[in-house]
Amino acid sequence: MRFALFGAVVALVLGSPGPADAHPHVWVTARTMMQFDKDGRVTGVRHTWVFDKFYSATALQGLDTDLDGKYSKAELEPLAAVNISSLKDFGYFTVVKAADAEVALSEPVDYLVEEKAGVVTLAFTLPLTSPIDARLGTLELDVYDPSYYVAFSFAADTPITFAADAPKGCAAKLPQAPKEGNPNDLSESFFSQLGPDSNFGATLSQAARIECAG
Amino acid sequence: MPRGLRQALMGLLLAALCAVLIAPATEGFAQGSPFGVPGAPPAAAPVESGGWFDALGQRFLAVQQRLHRQLGDSIETLKTERAAAGMLVLIALSFGYGIVHAAGPGHGKAVISSYVLANEETVRRGIVLSFVSAIAQALTAVALVGLLAILFNSSGARITGWANTLETASYALIAGLGLYLLVRELLALFRRGSALQHDDRHAHGHHAGHDHDHNCGCGHLHAPPADALKQPVTLKSMAAVVAAVGIRPCTGAILVLIFALAQDLFWAGVAATFVMALGTAITVSALAALAVGSRDFALRYAGAGSGWASTIWTACSLGGAAAIFLLGAVLFAASLGPARPF
Numbered sequence: 001m002r003f004a005l006f007g008a009v010v011a012l013v014l015g016s017p018g019p020a021d022a023h024p025h026v027w028v029t030a031r032t033m034m035q036f037d038k039d040g041r042v043t044g045v046r047h048t049w050v051f052d053k054f055y056s057a058t059a060l061q062g063l064d065t066d067l068d069g070k071y072s073k074a075e076l077e078p079l080a081a082v083n084i085s086s087l088k089d090f091g092y093f094t095v096v097k098a099a100d101a102e103v104a105l106s107e108p109v110d111y112l113v114e115e116k117a118g119v120v121t122l123a124f125t126l127p128l129t130s131p132i133d134a135r136l137g138t139l140e141l142d143v144y145d146p147s148y149y150v151a152f153s154f155a156a157d158t159p160i161t162f163a164a165d166a167p168k169g170c171a172a173k174l175p176q177a178p179k180e181g182n183p184n185d186l187s188e189s190f191f192s193q194l195g196p197d198s199n200f201g202a203t204l205s206q207a208a209r210i211e212c213a214g
Numbered sequence: 215m216p217r218g219l220r221q222a223l224m225g226l227l228l229a230a231l232c233a234v235l236i237a238p239a240t241e242g243f244a245q246g247s248p249f250g251v252p253g254a255p256p257a258a259a260p261v262e263s264g265g266w267f268d269a270l271g272q273r274f275l276a277v278q279q280r281l282h283r284q285l286g287d288s289i290e291t292l293k294t295e296r297a298a299a300g301m302l303v304l305i306a307l308s309f310g311y312g313i314v315h316a317a318g319p320g321h322g323k324a325v326i327s328s329y330v331l332a333n334e335e336t337v338r339r340g341i342v343l344s345f346v347s348a349i350a351q352a353l354t355a356v357a358l359v360g361l362l363a364i365l366f367n368s369s370g371a372r373i374t375g376w377a378n379t380l381e382t383a384s385y386a387l388i389a390g391l392g393l394y395l396l397v398r399e400l401l402a403l404f405r406r407g408s409a410l411q412h413d414d415r416h417a418h419g420h421h422a423g424h425d426h427d428h429n430c431g432c433g434h435l436h437a438p439p440a441d442a443l444k445q446p447v448t449l450k451s452m453a454a455v456v457a458a459v460g461i462r463p464c465t466g467a468i469l470v471l472i473f474a475l476a477q478d479l480f481w482a483g484v485a486a487t488f489v490m491a492l493g494t495a496i497t498v499s500a501l502a503a504l505a506v507g508s509r510d511f512a513l514r515y516a517g518a519g520s521g522w523a524s525t526i527w528t529a530c531s532l533g534g535a536a537a538i539f540l541l542g543a544v545l546f547a548a549s550l551g552p553a554r555p556f
Contacts, residue, residue, distance in 0.1 A: 025465050054473045058370035061368075062363065089551075
């Protein structure tokens with residue numbers, strides 16, 4: 001019997017399924033601003049993604065072409081273009097759902113990459129192919145990489161905001177309070193409270209519910 | 215022990231072994247969804263069940279994230295007056311990061327475990343393979359970043375592009391190695407099979423003038439498997455494992471190296487990379503040792519020279535080779551997917 005147990009242990013360790021395969025190399029703190037038209041319908045989402053400093057350093061490597069120690073708009077433009085064009089193959093890591101059905105997204109617009117103290121931020125707007133009235137039903141917004149290579153988490157403060165044209169009473173609800181803010185700063189208390197019931201993994205996927213009551 | 219019970223136990227063990235061998239091959243599927251279906255939007259979140267295994271996985275993720283961040287902080291500390299303390303912290307963190315990081319695909323964990331399982335390798339050989347492969351991966355990462363970033367000031371995208379190419383080559387080599395081992399095992403099995411058949415004919419008196427090679431010496435079902443199935447353990451095939459695993463630079467190491475370079479502390483990145491490799495090697499060694507250990511335990515339990523022992527050997531050899539091939543093929547296919555945005 002002992003060896004059967006032994007074999008089972010090996011199987012478990014080697015075959016570790018599911019989240020143990022999760023292997024993020026890039027961490028992103030996401031903020032999203034909901035965009036509206038004049039009639040108060042949702043027209044798109046504007047993402048602002050702040051990267052961890054390792055990915056930031058890699059992304060910036062070799063881009064300071066004039067070697068002035070700064071990253072100008074022109075120097076960062078190629079990075080933004082590459083990011084945006086290759087994001088397409090990954091569905092922009094964004095899923096918008098209305099009435100449990102996925103909403104079609106158009107090509108991103110207004111994208112830019114910024115650098116501040118070695119940290120890279122990517123911002124872009126994903127228009128909905130046709131506007132949706134969030135007053136008629138809840139919208140779901142999820143930002144995540146199913147392959148776990150990129151670990152997304154919504155920012156702790158103002159994870160989801162609403163543009164000026166938003167109808168009154170719009171609010172976003174995240175499944176649980178976000179555990180973190182700055183990707184470069186994760187508090188010790190966060191880890192100490194991680195127990196068997198922790199839902200840290202849920203930060204990989206954290207569909208926000210967007211409701212515009214009234 | 216009654217014969218029936220013994221056989222039932224052996225069946226269980228074989229099932230467990232099969233699970234060991236097949237499981238790693240699925241690892242590419244688990245991580246490959248965006249590669250497999252280009253343009254498809256991410257599927258719904260798979261993370262929902264709250265079993266202990268998920269909790270373990272999440273804890274593991276959190277630990278990795280924390281180590282990753284503290285690693286960055288410790289490199290930054292090197293620029294301050296607390297440089298010595300920063301260095302110690304950096305080494306400790308890199309070591310820990312390497313140990314947990316090895317669980318991700320591409321660090322040779324499954325390949326080396328399957329290889330030592332399939333071949334008549336000892337725990338010691340498994341450990342040597344793990345360490346040499348890990349060091350080779352570290353060297354590749356350092357060479358890649360040193361050459362491209364320092365010498366040519368290439369962009370990060372270009373460096374990761376090269377890393378991806380090397381990764382694809384690594385997976386192709388792994389698949390090739392698996393295929394080679396599989397063909398070798400099948401040929402050996404076939405030879406044993408025909409030798410058996412030959413003996414049967416002897417027993418039944420059908421002396422039809424066959425001129426089989428009698429030097430084979432393994433024509434009996436109850437021949438000691440250790441002699442019957444012994445494969446010449448060549449340095450060559452071990453070198454092939456090291457080459458296949460080692461030409462893939464660890465993505466984590468590349469990130470750390472470029473980050474260190476950006477801080478004008480490339481040497482600290484190099485140090486971190488090699489310490490990380492040691493940590494990785496320890497995890498991979500442990501898994502390889504576990505694989506060899508359970509196989510040898512099963513063999514001892516089955517009794518040397520028994521039919522079961524022979525079956526275990528065959529299962530290990532064929533299954534291990536097949537697992538290496540499948541793993542390489544799946545990861546190879548996945549690595550051909552669209553370029554990642556970041």
